[in-house]
Amino acid sequence: MPVYKDKKRNTWYCQFYYKDWTGKSKQKRKRGFSTQREAKEWERNFLNTLQTNSDITFAALVNNYMEDLATRLKPTTMETKRSIIEDKLLPYFKDMKICDIDELAVRRWQNELLDYRNDKGKPFSDTYLKTINNQLSAILNYAIVYYKLAKNPCRAVGSIGKSNASAMQIWTLDQFEQFIGYEKKAAGRLAFNVLFWSGIREGELLALTRNDFIHSGTDEYRLNVNKNFEVVKGTQYILTPKTDSSNRCITIPQFLYYEAVHYFDSLYEPDPEERLFYFTKSYLLNEIKRVAKAAGLNPIRIHDLRHSHASLLIEMGFNILMVSQRLGHEKVETTWQTYAHLYPDKEKMLAAQLDTVKVQGITANLTIEDRLAEFMAQFQSHLKEQPALIDINSEEIIRWDPEKREKATVTAAEFEQEAQLDEGIEAGLASAEIFQAGYLELCGIVYFLASRGLPAKFL
Numbered sequence: 001m002p003v004y005k006d007k008k009r010n011t012w013y014c015q016f017y018y019k020d021w022t023g024k025s026k027q028k029r030k031r032g033f034s035t036q037r038e039a040k041e042w043e044r045n046f047l048n049t050l051q052t053n054s055d056i057t058f059a060a061l062v063n064n065y066m067e068d069l070a071t072r073l074k075p076t077t078m079e080t081k082r083s084i085i086e087d088k089l090l091p092y093f094k095d096m097k098i099c100d101i102d103e104l105a106v107r108r109w110q111n112e113l114l115d116y117r118n119d120k121g122k123p124f125s126d127t128y129l130k131t132i133n134n135q136l137s138a139i140l141n142y143a144i145v146y147y148k149l150a151k152n153p154c155r156a157v158g159s160i161g162k163s164n165a166s167a168m169q170i171w172t173l174d175q176f177e178q179f180i181g182y183e184k185k186a187a188g189r190l191a192f193n194v195l196f197w198s199g200i201r202e203g204e205l206l207a208l209t210r211n212d213f214i215h216s217g218t219d220e221y222r223l224n225v226n227k228n229f230e231v232v233k234g235t236q237y238i239l240t241p242k243t244d245s246s247n248r249c250i251t252i253p254q255f256l257y258y259e260a261v262h263y264f265d266s267l268y269e270p271d272p273e274e275r276l277f278y279f280t281k282s283y284l285l286n287e288i289k290r291v292a293k294a295a296g297l298n299p300i301r302i303h304d305l306r307h308s309h310a311s312l313l314i315e316m317g318f319n320i321l322m323v324s325q326r327l328g329h330e331k332v333e334t335t336w337q338t339y340a341h342l343y344p345d346k347e348k349m350l351a352a353q354l355d356t357v358k359v360q361g362i363t364a365n366l367t368i369e370d371r372l373a374e375f376m377a378q379f380q381s382h383l384k385e386q387p388a389l390i391d392i393n394s395e396e397i398i399r400w401d402p403e404k405r406e407k408a409t410v411t412a413a414e415f416e417q418e419a420q421l422d423e424g425i426e427a428g429l430a431s432a433e434i435f436q437a438g439y440l441e442l443c444g445i446v447y448f449l450a451s452r453g454l455p456a457k458f459l
Contacts, residue, residue, distance in 0.1 A: 002014075002016075003033075003036055003039040003040050003043065005036075006031060009031070009032075011031065011032050011033055011034065012033040012034070012035060012036050012038065012039040013029060013030060013031040013032070013033065013039060014028075014029070014030050014033075014039045014040070014042060014043040015027070015028070015029040015030075016028055016043060016047075018046075018047060018050060019050075028046065030042055030043070030046075045059075045060065048060040049063050049064055051147070053147060053148045054097065054098050054099035054143065054147055054148050054149045054150070055097050055099060056097065056098060056143075056147055057094065057095060057096065057097055057098070058089075058090070058093040058094055058095070058096050058097075058098055058101065058139075059090060059093075059094035059095065061098055061139065061142075061143055061147065062085055062089070062090065062094075062139065065139055065142050066078070066081070066082065066085070068142075069081070074230075074237075074239050074240075075230070075232045075235075075237055075239075076230045076232055076237070076239065079232045079233065081135065084131065084132055084135050085135065085139075088113070088132045088135075089132075089135065089136055089139070092105075092109050092112075093105070093109070093136075098140070098143050098147065098149055099149065099150070101140070101153060102153050103153040103156050103157050105153070106136070106153045106154055106157045107157050109136075110133065110157065110160050113129055113132060113133075113160065114129070114160060124161075125161075126161040126162040127161060127162060127163070128161065129160045129161030129162075130159065130160065130161030130162055130163055130424060131161070132161075133154065133159050133160050133161060134159070134421075134424060136154060137152060137154035137155070137159075137421050137422065138422075138443070140152040140153070140154060141422065141443055145401075145403070145444075152421070154421055155417060155418070155421050159420060159421060159424075163337075163424040163425075163426070168304060168307045168338075169298075169300040169301070169304045169307070170300070170304060170307050170308040170311045171196075171297070171300060171304070171305070171308045172308075172311075172312075173312060175297055176196050176305075176308065178295050178296075178297060179192070179291060179292060179295045179297055180192060180193065180196075181295065182291050182294040182295040183287075183291045185287075186263055186266065187263065187277060187279065188284075188287050188291070189259075190259055190260060190263045190276075191205060191277055191279075191284065192288070192291075192305065193256055193259060194208070194223075194256065194260070195302065195305040195306065195309075196305050196308060196309055197252060197253055197256050197309065198223055198225075198250060198252055198256070198309065199305075199306050199309030199310060199313075199326060199327050200223070200225055200250075200306070200328075201228070201242070201246075201303075201306065201328075202281055202284065202302050202303065203228040203229050203230055203239075204225050204227070204228055204229075204241070204246075205277065206229035206275065206277050206279075206281070207227040207228055207229035207238055207275065208223075208275065208276050208277065209272060209273055209274060209275060209276060210260070210261075210264040210270065210271075210272035210273075210276060211224075211272045211273060212224040212225070212226075213252075213257050213260045213261065214249070215257060219254070220251065221251065221252050221253070221254050221256070221257040222249050222250060222251055222252060223249070223250050223251075223252045223256075224249045225241070225246065225247070225248050225249070225250065225328065226240075226241060226247050226248075226249075227239065227240065227241065228240070228241055228242065228246075229275065231280070241328065242328070243328070243329075243330040244330070245325075245328050245329060245330045246328035246330075247328075248325070248326075248328050250326055260276070263276070264276065281302070284302050285301075285302060288300070288301075288302060306327070307338075307339075309327075310323055310327060310335075310338075310339050310342075311339070311342055313326065314339060314342045315342075320332060320335055320336055320339070320340075323335055323339065324336075333429060333433065337429070395412070395449050395450070395451060396409060396449070396450035396451070397409065397410050397411070397412060397415050397434070397447055397448070397449060397450070398410075398447070398448055398449075398450050398454070399415075399445060399446075399447055400445070400446040400447070400448065400454055401444075401445055402444070402445075402446060403444070409450075410447070412431070415430065415434070415447050416430050416431060418442060418445075418447075419440065419442055419447075422442045422443045422445075434447060434448070434449060435449075438452035438453075438455070439452070439454070439455055
């Protein structure tokens with residue numbers, strides 16, 4: 001591994017040949033190192049990134065992992081990953097070969113995270129611990145697929161933290177009306193009204209334009225939610241929605257439409273295609289705290305206005321499927337896990353739906369598809385609430401890798417554990433999902449029931 005002295009610049013440089021991923025030989029040169037040691041270290045690190053087996057160091061693997069995902073993920077997602085990796089993973093594992101990261105190393109790392117306390121004596125939140133642990137597991141899963149790592153030690157060790165926060169804060173309609181009465185700033189008042197009465201996300205709010213408020217000429221008023229505003233390292237982005245289901249057009253009350261129109265008309269030289277709100281997320285947070293204090297209320301997070309909207313809909317009697325569609329959740333399961341505790345008398349609801357299907361589906365001669373779809377939405381939600389009723393131990397579960405076109409049989413316990421580690425799905429809910437759909441996709445790997453076969457789209 002020779003390096004060379006640049007006498008003109010009084011610095012060191014390295015120059016060497018390597019083979020790229022196509023097998024073609026290429027020359028690499030890097031100048032400007034202060035010492036011979038720095039030049040050698042840079043060359044060694046570069047060559048390490050070209051490793052395609054489990055001898056690669058964790059730092060080199062992470063570099064390749066991030067380069068690979070950069071073309072597939074949004075800037076905001078990439079920045080979240082980068083922050084977690086640089087602050088919580090690299091300080092522990094960067095110099096280790098991935099084949100040397102064993103269960104004991106992962107366990108000790110988890111213990112340090114669990115023992116952490118900040119200056120105020122507070123630990124990491126359960127959801128943050130879960131996110132950090134999932135990130136390490138995702139990287140090692142990537143290594144299994146592309147770098148011949150034999151196994152993921154995170155699976156044997158188990159996870160830490162929780163997928164969902166233990167409790168949410170909401171404002172009732174009366175509390176919100178009390179709050180909004182103290183908001184005298186037109187922009188803030190409109191923003192908080194939109195958040196509470198539509199349930200959209202904060203980033204979706206900040207991306208709204210005048211043209212997103214739609215009046216069809218009848219009594220129907222709608223809000224088009226089709227973009228997301230984020231700031232990453234000072235750069236502003238207008239991004240596509242979080243999921244396909246997040247791209248939606250929802251109904252809004254008439255007063256909200258006209259409040260938005262009035263606010264737009266009050267602006268100087270307004271452009272209907274430009275963003276309505278030019279303040280930041282931190283401004284909204286500070287404003288909700290200021291106005292809540294003035295109104296004599298305990299402040300809540302901006303995202304809790306979304307929870308408050310969902311709570312209001314449930315209180316009004318809307319079912320979980322309608323709430324899920326309005327919030328733009330990709331899966332009803334997400335909505336149910338978050339808001340199931342707000343639904344009273346769930347067993348009675350199931351029985352009532354069965355009665356309704358039997359009576360109306362037969363005597364009223366209604367369309368079977370319509371009635372069945374309505375029934376199954378409620379019934380599947382019930383299954384997800386009571387996953388213990390589902391037993392898949394008698395089923396043969398097949399693990400299918402579409403890229404390698406390889407399949408293997410796994411036990412129900414192995415399937416449930418992989419669902420928990422790869423996607424943070426609780427064991428019972430994973431069983432419910434595969435029982436209902438016949439398959440479940442986890443990190444590009446498809447698990448399906450042998451009795452139902454592999455869906456054609458994965459062939």
